[in-house]
Amino acid sequence: MSHHYLLPEISQPGKIGCSLPALDVPPTELPPKELLRQELELPEVSEVELVRYFTALSKLNYGVDTGFYPLGSCTMKYNPKWHEDIAKLPGFASIHPLQPEESVQGAMQLMFELQEYLAEITGMNATSLLPIAGAHGEFTGLLMVKAYHQDRGDRARKKILLTDSSHGTNPASAVMCGFEIGTVASDSEGNVDMKSLESAMNEEVAALTLTMPTALGLFDPQILEISRLVHERGGLFGADGANLNALLGRVKFGELGYDYVQLNLHKTFSTPHGGGGPGSGPVCVKEHLADFLPSPLVTKNNGRYNFVSPAKSIGRIANFCGNFGVMCKAYAYIRSLGAPGLKEVSENAVLNANYLKEKLKSYYYLPYDRICMHEVVFSGRRQKARGVRTVDIAKRLLDYGLHPPTVYFPLVVDEALMIEPTETESKQTLDAFVDAMKEIDRDVEENPEILHTAPHNTPIRRLDDVRAARNPDLRWHMRS
Amino acid sequence: MPSPYLPNTDADRSAMLREIGVGSIEELFQDIPERLRHAQFKLPSPLSELEIKKELSRLANRNVSLDNYACFLGGGSYRHFIPGTVEHVIGRSELYTAYTPYQAEVSQGTLQGTYEYQSLVCQLTAMEVSNAGMYDGSTAAAEAAIMACVITKRGKVAVSTTVNPTYREVISTYVKGRNLSIETVELNSSLSSDCACLVVQQPNFFGYLEEMEAHVEKARDIGALFIGIVDPISLGMFKPPGHYGADIAVADGQALGNPTSFGGPGLGVFTCRQEYLRQMPGRIVGKTVDVEGKPGYVMTLVTREQYIRRERATSNICTSEALMALAAAVYLATLGKRGLRQVAELCYHKAHYAAEKIANLKGYSLVFPKPFFKEFAIRCPIAPSQINQALFKEGIVGGLDISHIIDDSMLLCVTEMDTKEEIDKLVEILGAF
Numbered sequence: 046m047s048h049h050y051l052l053p054e055i056s057q058p059g060k061i062g063c064s065l066p067a068l069d070v071p072p073t074e075l076p077p078k079e080l081l082r083q084e085l086e087l088p089e090v091s092e093v094e095l096v097r098y099f100t101a102l103s104k105l106n107y108g109v110d111t112g113f114y115p116l117g118s119c120t121m122k123y124n125p126k127w128h129e130d131i132a133k134l135p136g137f138a139s140i141h142p143l144q145p146e147e148s149v150q151g152a153m154q155l156m157f158e159l160q161e162y163l164a165e166i167t168g169m170n171a172t173s174l175l176p177i178a179g180a181h182g183e184f185t186g187l188l189m190v191k192a193y194h195q196d197r198g199d200r201a202r203k204k205i206l207l208t209d210s211s212h213g214t215n216p217a218s219a220v221m222c223g224f225e226i227g228t229v230a231s232d233s234e235g236n237v238d239m240k241s242l243e244s245a246m247n248e249e250v251a252a253l254t255l256t257m258p259t260a261l262g263l264f265d266p267q268i269l270e271i272s273r274l275v276h277e278r279g280g281l282f283g284a285d286g287a288n289l290n291a292l293l294g295r296v297k298f299g300e301l302g303y304d305y306v307q308l309n310l311h312k313t314f315s316t317p318h319g320g321g322g323p324g325s326g327p328v329c330v331k332e333h334l335a336d337f338l339p340s341p342l343v344t345k346n347n348g349r350y351n352f353v354s355p356a357k358s359i360g361r362i363a364n365f366c367g368n369f370g371v372m373c374k375a376y377a378y379i380r381s382l383g384a385p386g387l388k389e390v391s392e393n394a395v396l397n398a399n400y401l402k403e404k405l406k407s408y409y410y411l412p413y414d415r416i417c418m419h420e421v422v423f424s425g426r427r428q429k430a431r432g433v434r435t436v437d438i439a440k441r442l443l444d445y446g447l448h449p450p451t452v453y454f455p456l457v458v459d460e461a462l463m464i465e466p467t468e469t470e471s472k473q474t475l476d477a478f479v480d481a482m483k484e485i486d487r488d489v490e491e492n493p494e495i496l497h498t499a500p501h502n503t504p505i506r507r508l509d510d511v512r513a514a515r516n517p518d519l520r521w522h523m524r525s
Numbered sequence: 526m527p528s529p530y531l532p533n534t535d536a537d538r539s540a541m542l543r544e545i546g547v548g549s550i551e552e553l554f555q556d557i558p559e560r561l562r563h564a565q566f567k568l569p570s571p572l573s574e575l576e577i578k579k580e581l582s583r584l585a586n587r588n589v590s591l592d593n594y595a596c597f598l599g600g601g602s603y604r605h606f607i608p609g610t611v612e613h614v615i616g617r618s619e620l621y622t623a624y625t626p627y628q629a630e631v632s633q634g635t636l637q638g639t640y641e642y643q644s645l646v647c648q649l650t651a652m653e654v655s656n657a658g659m660y661d662g663s664t665a666a667a668e669a670a671i672m673a674c675v676i677t678k679r680g681k682v683a684v685s686t687t688v689n690p691t692y693r694e695v696i697s698t699y700v701k702g703r704n705l706s707i708e709t710v711e712l713n714s715s716l717s718s719d720c721a722c723l724v725v726q727q728p729n730f731f732g733y734l735e736e737m738e739a740h741v742e743k744a745r746d747i748g749a750l751f752i753g754i755v756d757p758i759s760l761g762m763f764k765p766p767g768h769y770g771a772d773i774a775v776a777d778g779q780a781l782g783n784p785t786s787f788g789g790p791g792l793g794v795f796t797c798r799q800e801y802l803r804q805m806p807g808r809i810v811g812k813t814v815d816v817e818g819k820p821g822y823v824m825t826l827v828t829r830e831q832y833i834r835r836e837r838a839t840s841n842i843c844t845s846e847a848l849m850a851l852a853a854a855v856y857l858a859t860l861g862k863r864g865l866r867q868v869a870e871l872c873y874h875k876a877h878y879a880a881e882k883i884a885n886l887k888g889y890s891l892v893f894p895k896p897f898f899k900e901f902a903i904r905c906p907i908a909p910s911q912i913n914q915a916l917f918k919e920g921i922v923g924g925l926d927i928s929h930i931i932d933d934s935m936l937l938c939v940t941e942m943d944t945k946e947e948i949d950k951l952v953e954i955l956g957a958f
Contacts, residue, residue, distance in 0.1 A: 049820060052641055052858055062859035063608035065867050069945040073877035076896040080734055082764050086648050089861040092610060099614040099855060106634030108622030119624055123530055127574050135592045136585025142602050142788030143925055151587030152787050165567055177660040178844040188702055217831035217841035223704040226836050264556040296557055297564040319848030320635035321625040323790030361694040364601055364663040365788025383571030386528060392550045393531050399553055400541040416553055443630055471532035472541060503630040506815040513813035513825040519654055520644035
């Protein structure tokens with residue numbers, strides 16, 4: 046059942062969803078009328094009606110707690126329940142960001158230690174926890190790249206190189222930092238085409254951003270040659286750390302030659318996505334970039350924690366000190382796993398992805414038939430040739446109670462199906478997914494109509510995106 | 526010890542390795558150069574749930590929780606009452622463990638909730654359209670300034686001196702990132718004609734209310750857009766930005782049902798005129814129908830977004846603060862028209878009660894004798910830091926020390942959370958100096 050009602054339809058004058066205290070001080074005269082609001086039209090709903098309404102909405106949603114969520118590049122791993130309780134402790138949730146530092150030493154200690162842990166995990170020297178999401182971290186990293194070159198008096202470097210499989214935020218973030226974009230091609234193995242990099246990497250290039258493993262779920266064995274070439278020609282080497290889950294506890298970005306990496310605590314470090322945030326996108330850097338980190342950082346002197354601004358800081362990137370509540374959960378995750386646990390995470394993530402790859406590759410076209418890392422990218426081109434698109438496959442998976450993989454990304458793979466099982470899924474779950482994918486492939490032959498018209502068992506059927514964009518209906522109106 | 530988060534058994538792993546056709550997990554990492562494959566990590570030894578909970582409770586207890594202290598601190602993060610409905614709704618794990626709603630058929634909870642959020646925010650601000658939310662008020666203001674530059678094809682952003690100084694820094698970081706320029710302007714001086722926008726905060730950083738109509742007109746006169754930064758709670762009683770002609774209005778949405786949480790996660794509210802819809806950054810949810818004609822919701826106007834438009838996107842924003850936006854929607858729906866007005870009026874009356882009492886103390890005065898909402902600046906007889914220390918000893922977190930901006934001054938914030946008893950105690954301690 047879909048949920049047709051909206052708040053104005055259950056609103057009735059005179060209702061309210063909570064009680065509020067009476068005024069306990071003598072009232073003051075109101076300010077001049079021209080400053081005041083005449084009417085405020087918000088719904089009026091009782092508590093029980095409100096709770097039932099939103100509970101009904103929640104039932105229309107699919108989360109990691111509902112089932113398998115193999116959304117490639119998104120790392121939809123299980124989020125331990127007790128981490129939520131940690132972030133809600135009054136000593137964490139009920140503190141004000143501008144409180145005197147001596148009254149928030151516990152929170153600052155947590156931030157300081159998390160900065161250190163993330164630097165250790167990535168093989169870097171310093172960390173900023175300030176970026177609020179992954180794209181915000183990319184933006185921060187690239188502002189530092191810009192500041193670094195300017196500080197050296199090198200003003201010719203106006204370009205950021207990206208690979209053809211890069212995520213859309215990579216070019217968008219570069220433009221927000223005033224850069225132009227250059228593209229490096231992938232070769233037939235899914236690795237960086239070294240000839241392409243060789244010709245693109247000149248004195249105008251400020252940095253190469255390369256996700257590792259790449260968005261194709263592959264580790265590029267030429268990694269050291271790539272970083273050597275970039276550095277020889279005066280560029281910086283940055284990682285979009287979206288795929289850190291493959292390397293956790295085993296490989297350090299710093300040792301791969303990267304100068305900085307941006308992480309996603311809401312992917313790799315198990316904090317929930319919230320339907321599109323809150324996230325947290327820390328940036329870890331080598332020594333030569335540390336002075337450019339955004340303000341403030343937490344430092345420790347004589348057992349006391351302080352907020353400081355790095356010497357050549359790019360400045361403030363948000364109002365306070367990042368998404369602290371998310372940091373609490375990531376901190377708990379790292380402490381509960383330690384180094385051996387983190388290594389088990391990447392081992393099982395990579396094992397699960399390779400298992401799916403082997404089980405599915407005789408049914409779905411595998412453009413890069415080699416060992417993959419934490420995710421595997423198939424192409425739906427065999428099914429497309431038989432008249433069924435990847436979108437149909439995705440929608441049909443919903444009928445099995447499974448969340449589909451990422452589709453049509455990366456752009457270099459035709460009809461892409463990008464599957465990231467994560468380490469928190471069992472063999473039984475993977476087998477059920479494989480069975481569903483096989484049945485769907487059989488239906489491509491035997492019953493394509495059921496695919497074209499899928500999904501059938503969801504709260505709502507396929508929606509009209511074109512109508513939504515042509516005639517935008519973006520809000521309800523409520524009038525007195 | 527098996528890990529609670531790794532459901533595969535050793536037997537499962539062996540069977541899977543056989544299926545893959547490798548002898549060990551190690552072989553799966555063969556593409557990584559051998560010498561890079563065995564990094565050493567200096568991290569604390571793993572602990573159990575029980576042990577970490579105990580340790581983190583101790584760490585949390587080292588912080589002064591505002592649950593135990595009276596608090597008169599604002600300056601951009603605000604302590605307001607959060608009805609129980611909010612936490613329980615956003616605590617539904619179908620909602621908080623979901624990804625961005627790319628698969629609309631199984632994401633109607635997130636999508637319809639976002640549509641409610643957009644609608645409620647439009648009602649609150651009297652603006653025509655809202656996006657699904659940004660990181661915080663400061664980044665929303667920064668993205669608004671850049672959007673204004675794109676719309677007007679001008680390269681300079683004018684920001685009032687009375688805008689929160691941190692917001693001005695964030696706007697500056699974003700604007701300079703795009704190689705555009707920023708100018709801080711006194712509101713009573715004239716604007717240069719090459720400005721893309723004028724950014725004004727209401728109530729301003731010092732708490733008092735600006736004459737917004739006049740500033741809107743000033744921007745209009747030079748063909749610039751007017752960007753208002755508003756306090757969403759104040760809109761329970763004060764004129765909303767849509768009524769004084771703002772082109773873009775942004776706000777920090779933390780106050781709408783989210784705890785202060787040391788500054789995050791928060792929420793950036795972003796609204797604008799309908800005509801600028803396609804230049805707006807961030808996610809937008811729209812209503813449509815499914816193949817059977819049933820109403821439903823999807824992410825729409827996605828051709829503005831980075832994952833479709835890449836370097837030509839209106840912003841790089843991807844993951845934002847969706848759950849906090851849902852909290853804001855539940856908050857606004859719980860309070861409704863009466864509740865929000867009541868909260869705003871409680872803040873107003875209590876803040877004025879406190880201000881009047883303090884202004885009557887010897888050696889204290891209001892810095893700006895102008896109408897204000899819940900924050901006000903006071904001039905103190907001694908350094909505010911000393912006063913704050915004395916307050917702290919008595920279980921009160923004092924105001925924000927702004928003596929680096931105005932000599933010996935403090936910005937106090939009073940909300941519905943502060944009782945008469947607490948205000949009286951504040952006044953009593955202040956009076957002892």
